[in-house]
Amino acid sequence: MDAMRMAGYGAGMEKLDVIVLGAGAAGLFAAIEAARRGRRVLVIDHAKAPGEKIRISGGGRCNFTNLGIAPDRFLSRNPRFALSALKRYTQWDFIARMDGWGISWHEKTLGQLFCDGSATQVVAALTQDLARAGGDLWLGCAVSAVEAAPEGGFMVATARGTLRCDSVVVATGGKSIPKMGATGFGYQLATQFGLPLVETRPGLVPLTFAEQELAWMTPLAGLSVEGRVRHGRTEFDEAMLFTHRGLSGPAILQISSYWREGEGIALDVSLGRDVAAHLRDARARGPKLALRTALSGLVPERLARHLETVIAPAGALGTLSNAALEQVAEVLRNWRLIPVGSEGYRTAEVTLGGVDTDALDARTMQAKGVPGLYFVGEVVDVTGWLGGYNFQWAWSSGWAAGQVV
Template identity: 55%
Template structure:
């Protein structure tokens, strides 16, 4: 089989690239259907981009690398594509855009675009034995026990990272990169819940509250969810990308309130009210009960001196916790790290030392925030590569 471009991985980035590249395009995936991560994303409605997407929302060894691709194919470009295909959408919060009905609409759109572009899609097929050749690249396709030798002028790798192995994640992109001598940055789970020993928060499982979580020097203000294993929720998932093993995180349980002033004023009006009763006006009652076992919240408001109120509110705004770890790749939404951007052209995603070889999407050391940013990187990096692929 001879093609102009072979794309390994029929996820978001791979399908987007295949839909817009020129020439004879082959796209391969070992899954039963393309776009499986799209299908399950956003609770089945696909948070396909973010209105506020820019390079500042991405982590990378080179914080400037993503700027070129994101600027050349923006969130507004993808929104326009979605609109032209009649897919209804809405903003949920913080610029996060979701399909009104189903993530399957995004997959169907990409499949229509690939079909229109004459793309040859091979599913339940694996690719291996990649090699550079005088005409480009060769590799073997294996399907139903039979193998086919493929020759491609250009090769695009977009098999993602290690996240959610039950969806088929394998780390194949890193193996191919290493085979061609490309540098890799350390990979670890990102956008992932924290775990704690001895089921510390098991009694709070299901309780959610708005907080500000800080890891390192970066803070996120959204919801926190207590689980049987530890902490989850958007604020926690965001902070996990900036956390390193052994470090503390800081949780501000009252990010939008001057709790000291409010408690002091309530003391003057309702001195006989129990302190925990008043705190339950600001925090979930189960959480207040839990905190009362960890710190002294006894007595009525009238019993609390200014110094005691200061101490209590400081504890609630600076609750320091040390996770034992994370839930790992099993539940991580993305993989942090990957193919080093030092090896790639920021304009085209081509490997500078291996002409004709491209890496796009999650396989690259570019990781976005929660909320549609990683899908936008998939679309943008795919279009950067597609613009450079010629028959």
């Protein structure tokens, strides 16, 4: 629908101050803050329920923020862009909001904060705050077009008709988990209004491997191993999970945001132990002992069996020299693998890339060349680590926009 047709359709209609596209974490938070300032706000989402990513996050407990929010835990072409919003609306501010809602929570690991109960409590609290502030919410309503209105502001074409507003906040998220309705609509709008995009790709996603690796990985499916995964100078110490497709688990999801096709990763399952010394002691106690038996004291038995076939299929410790044992130790410390891909947006928790931050005002989230147009949350080229960082970016960026729209 072109701008003139939209303007004609909307002529005489009551004009809203703010239309927020997307009823996720960032969109709801921006809407609440704007409505509390007395703005007339409408949130529109094509989904049948609000906050679906909130609802499923953290195994249904919502990992709503992290105690360790810091700029180096966010990926972006310009990592410093997120600082303004994150400093002005911090994890402590959102924790206070949770306490005000009466939602109990706990720290799990690595500063990750979860609801004691269901994540639906957070969704309910957000929608109730929106209603109390006087904002409206349209669910199950598709938006087909957004155009600049000739008289100023915007016209938004929806399944319920065309609306007029002064400001539009784009909080449509990324491409991750399309079965929940994720689309690239926000990126289309950015392009339409002349904003550049940073290449998008799946983030926080399991990695997949070629058939020759899967031949031995598949029998290990379901096995979780504590360790360290490295890519270049980036490393994470958390659990790794073998799957029928390759590798998953927190450490792998974290490194996936840094990994690119054709590159390798390195696993360290030694947990800082002196593997060679352990094996020498085992050899002294029982030279006929199988290598897998000695390794099973360091790693799960199923993994020990695989490592034995790769490292020393002959088996008995007494046949292995000190140099050979050092080689075994090196494999456990620096096990190099080359993924062939990832599971893609189907299972990715976030989308890397998005609206280029160079085109946005870091303090307000407004498009520099398009007054009244704002982008918040995952649609922007800011992606956090696993563990509550992306929700904090949603709260902080939504809050920043909500102060000014």
